[in-house]
Amino acid sequence: NLSEKLQETFRRLRGKGKLGEKDVDEALRQVKLALLEADVNFRVVRSFVNRVKERAIGHEVLNSLTPGQMVIKIVHEELTKLMGEKAEKLVISDRTPTVYLFAGLQGAGKTTTVGKLGVFLRKQGRRPLLAAADVYRPAAAKQLQILGEQNDLPVYVGDGKNPVLIASEAIEQARQLQRDVVLIDTAGRLHINEELMGELQKIKKAADPAEILLVVDAMTGQDAVTVAQSFNEKLGITGLILTKLDSDTRGGAALSIREVTGCPIKFIGTGEKMDGIEVFHPERLASRILG
Amino acid sequence: VVFHKKISPEFYDELEEILIASDVGYKTTSLLLDKLKERVKEEKTDETNEVKEYLREIIEEILSIPSPDIIHEGIPMALLVVGVNGVGKTTSIAKLAEYYRSKDKSCLLVAGDTFRAAAIEQLSVWSKRLGVDLIHHQEGADPGAVAFDGITAANARQVDVVMFDTAGRLHTKVNLMSELKKVHRVITQNLGERKLVNILVLDATTGQNALSQARTFDEAIGIDGIILTKLDGTAKGGIVLAIAVEFGFPILWLGVGENSEDLRLFDPGEFVKALFD
Numbered sequence: 082n083l084s085e086k087l088q089e090t091f092r093r094l095r096g097k098g099k100l101g102e103k104d105v106d107e108a109l110r111q112v113k114l115a116l117l118e119a120d121v122n123f124r125v126v127r128s129f130v131n132r133v134k135e136r137a138i139g140h141e142v143l144n145s146l147t148p149g150q151m152v153i154k155i156v157h158e159e160l161t162k163l164m165g166e167k168a169e170k171l172v173i174s175d176r177t178p179t180v181y182l183f184a185g186l187q188g189a190g191k192t193t194t195v196g197k198l199g200v201f202l203r204k205q206g207r208r209p210l211l212a213a214a215d216v217y218r219p220a221a222a223k224q225l226q227i228l229g230e231q232n233d234l235p236v237y238v239g240d241g242k243n244p245v246l247i248a249s250e251a252i253e254q255a256r257q258l259q260r261d262v263v264l265i266d267t268a269g270r271l272h273i274n275e276e277l278m279g280e281l282q283k284i285k286k287a288a289d290p291a292e293i294l295l296v297v298d299a300m301t302g303q304d305a306v307t308v309a310q311s312f313n314e315k316l317g318i319t320g321l322i323l324t325k326l327d328s329d330t331r332g333g334a335a336l337s338i339r340e341v342t343g344c345p346i347k348f349i350g351t352g353e354k355m356d357g358i359e360v361f362h363p364e365r366l367a368s369r370i371l372g
Numbered sequence: 373v374v375f376h377k378k379i380s381p382e383f384y385d386e387l388e389e390i391l392i393a394s395d396v397g398y399k400t401t402s403l404l405l406d407k408l409k410e411r412v413k414e415e416k417t418d419e420t421n422e423v424k425e426y427l428r429e430i431i432e433e434i435l436s437i438p439s440p441d442i443i444h445e446g447i448p449m450a451l452l453v454v455g456v457n458g459v460g461k462t463t464s465i466a467k468l469a470e471y472y473r474s475k476d477k478s479c480l481l482v483a484g485d486t487f488r489a490a491a492i493e494q495l496s497v498w499s500k501r502l503g504v505d506l507i508h509h510q511e512g513a514d515p516g517a518v519a520f521d522g523i524t525a526a527n528a529r530q531v532d533v534v535m536f537d538t539a540g541r542l543h544t545k546v547n548l549m550s551e552l553k554k555v556h557r558v559i560t561q562n563l564g565e566r567k568l569v570n571i572l573v574l575d576a577t578t579g580q581n582a583l584s585q586a587r588t589f590d591e592a593i594g595i596d597g598i599i600l601t602k603l604d605g606t607a608k609g610g611i612v613l614a615i616a617v618e619f620g621f622p623i624l625w626l627g628v629g630e631n632s633e634d635l636r637l638f639d640p641g642e643f644v645k646a647l648f649d
């Protein structure tokens with residue numbers, strides 16, 4: 082792992098006498114490789130390593146008896162700082178119901194996440210209603226309906242034809258049923274599909290959500306930056322949900338997206354069942370990315 | 373893509389960036405650039421355009437892996453479609469049904485995902501749209517039992533191609549991989565004359581984790597070929613180069629959209645061209 086590689090690098094360099102900037106460069110190359118292997122975007126890796134270098138060429142590292150450990154400490158600190166120093170909660174709007182809009186690429190885990198968050202919020206004493214605004218994918222509404230039935234949450238499907246109408250009608254339905262939070266599931270879409278991104282903007286306008294949550298698969302590679310930037314520019318993303326972290330993926334996409342959009346990671350998905358959701362912990366993801 | 377005119381360290385840096393940005397990965401990128409520099413030395417070239425062309429050739433060669441026959445004349449086939457969650461298995465099966473029908477092959481679909489909400493319904497919608505039969509049990513049924521039902525029905529009806537959809541599963545979940553091995557065993561023990569092709573579906577947006585997926589699914593049931601989906605997005609799917617180098621699995625088809633006609637036979641030359649677009 083990176084910690085061992087850095088110790089090894091510095092042990093080898095130590096043999097040559099006093100450490101200099103070039104030696105730190107060699108150690109930082111190990112950091113770069115570890116981050117690339119973890120799917121951190123290569124531009125983000127470059128700027129991150131430069132920030133680490135600024136701190137690492139100080140006296141504390143060069144004169145330290147354990148420079149490898151010092152560099153690891155700096156990397157860990159910079160990573161945790163970047164991930165967000167503490168968990169950020171979901172915004173609750175002062176109008177009822179609070180609306181949360183979920184968006185993202187195809188297959189990222191939106192529908193499953195909407196179910197999970199519905200259960201999570203209900204356990205916190207809220208009264209969620211789920212809105213099935215994906216009218217394209219075969220049996221998408223059915224998928225959300227089944228999750229709702231299995232977990233005692235009302236699901237609004239409307240006419241199954243017009244996502245903008247379904248969203249606004251779901252909010253109206255929530256008022257009638259005295260539900261205080263609406264979670265809107267939308268169809269997976271490409272950030273480069275103008276028509277579907279336009280539709281999402283219309284849903285946003287009609288629903289006036291307190292949060293627009295981008296759902297991203299934790300195994301996403303270099304493309305994560307392009308996708309997140311595009312969704313952010315077109316919609317304004319208020320939070321990120323990183324799914325499928327129960328896999329062995331390092332999850333570097335989280336770092337890239339965070340660096341490039343500044344959006345806080347609010348939750349992580351850790352399984353297929355409804356209990357597979359956790360509030361985000363920055364230091365845990367930092368350790369995972371470093372391997 | 374703008375390249376430096378002269379061959380220089382900066383020029384190679386630029387090539388490295390393109391490959392890394394395409395999810396080729398650092399290890400495979402270094403391998404490719406080493407091969408390229410050897411070739412440049414041999415050819416004694418100083419034109420960056422020529423160097424770009426050599427790189428294209430090197431990559432195309434790596435990707436030109438002989439693939440299993442996907443259309444056997446007269447020999448019935450079974451396709452077992454596997455992969456992690458959300459990559460496009462179910463939709464790819466719909467596309468394969470359309471592909472084989474266009475070749476006048478009779479098809480049968482098997483709804484082997486008995487776990488996820490509305491998984492059977494999703495495949496059922498596709499089967500109706502495409503006019504192909506579907507074998508399914510109810511949600512929660514044993515996937516091995518569904519597979520047995522599927523392979524015996526396919527043989528009894530003498531269907532040309534039977535396609536098994538499976539539940540998305542993370543390769544790290546030992547119990548789910550055991551379940552897959554069981555499904556695979558049920559199919560292989562009842563194939564008769566049928567030829568089985570195990571297809572791993574990979575999402576083009578996936579990074580280095582695809583290597584771990586490929587390794588684990590191969591260890592479990594043996595992978596004969598890959599379908600790479602979602603290439604209609606901005607991801608380049610470069611991880612398939614790393615997979616080709618490390619495992620040698622051929623890429624069979626590409627998924628380029630959400631409709632049943634959005635399937636292309638894999639062509640190494642076209643893929644490489646798109647990589648550098």
Ligand SMILES: Nc1nc2c(ncn2[C@@H]2O[C@H](COP(=O)(O)OP(=O)(O)OP(=O)(O)O)[C@@H](O)[C@H]2O)c(=O)[nH]1
Nearest residue numbers: 187188189190191192193269325350351352457458
């Ligand atoms: N292991 C695991 N699987 C997950 C997680 N979140 C979602 N999934 C699975 O990922 C697959 C896709 O999930 P969906 O909720 O259908 O994804 P989606 O974003 O709604 O897909 P589209 O609507 O087609 O864009 C399903 O098999 C889910 O069970 C997670 O945190 N861990």
Ligand SMILES: Nc1nc2c(ncn2[C@@H]2O[C@H](COP(=O)(O)OP(=O)(O)OP(=O)(O)O)[C@@H](O)[C@H]2O)c(=O)[nH]1
Nearest residue numbers: 187188457458459460461462463540602627628629
């Ligand atoms: N843009 C695009 N979307 C695709 C492609 N292939 C599949 N999809 C979409 O990806 C999402 C997931 O597809 P599924 O077929 O449900 O994936 P799956 O692997 O069967 O998912 P699970 O069974 O839940 O593991 C759906 O929204 C599909 O329409 C593709 O080539 N391009």
Ligand SMILES: [Mg+2]
Nearest residue numbers: 191192215221
């Ligand atoms: Mg969905």
Ligand SMILES: [Mg+2]
Nearest residue numbers: 461462485540
């Ligand atoms: Mg499926």
